[in-house]
Amino acid sequence: MSYITIIGWIAAFLTSIIGLPLVINTFIAKKPPKVSLLSWWIYYLGIFGFAILGFAIRDLQLFIPQVFSGLSTFIFLAQVYIFKAKTTRKQLINFTFLSFALTVFLLILLLGIFFWAKISLGNLGSYANYLGIFAGLSVNIAFLPQTLLGIKNKTIKFIPLTFLLNLFLLNFAWLIYFFLQFVIEKNGAYLSSFIFQIIGFLISTIQLVVYFYQIKQQKKPFKINWI
Secondary structure (H helix, E strand, C coil): CCHHHHHHHHHHHHHHCCCHHHHHHHHHHCCCCCCCHHHHHHHHHHHHHHHHHHHHCCCHHHHHHHHHHHHHHHHHHHHHHHHHHHHCCCHHHHHHHHHHHHHHHHHHHHHHHHHHCCCCCCCHHHHHHHHHHHHHHHHHHCCHHHHHHHHHHCCHHHCCHHHHHHHHHHHHHHHHHHHHHHHCCCCHHHHHHHHHHHHHHHHHHHHHHHHHHHHHCCCCCCCCCCC
């Protein structure tokens, strides 16, 4: 196993567990944390894009984490919309979003079945660059709304710290992985993903810095929300 493969699996593992802190936090607190739903929907669609890309170029390290990350993201979105359906009168809207979230995850699972069965869907590989642009842009700008909202309302400090740390580490790991694939392995399909990963890394770094700044600005003792 090459060092590039090892880095890829580390990035894959970190991506797979990205949603767990928020899922666990919501179960414990009985209500969703203060995050941007727009960010999570952009991220979720980016996961779907990366699942298609991983399927198209037959990259297991790229595909597998999208299944687990997609699952945890779907569970979190389900928690949010079920909570909103119980506390607001807009039940139809909430369950429509919930149904759409379920459909996206089922499509990811279907791609997984096709991947395992070695079933191809036409010449998807020829669209790898476009898929990389869509997925890379979606995933890596996803948490920009959450960052801006958190800075404006001073709510980043309420986000579980394990989520922010994991987001920073997975962005760093994917950044290295995509760079090595493009430079060492000479695989041009990873170029757009590498470029957009830089954006994701910067956003995750800003979130982490702002988090500790907001904690430091607290005049009263503030309990860090680890999970």
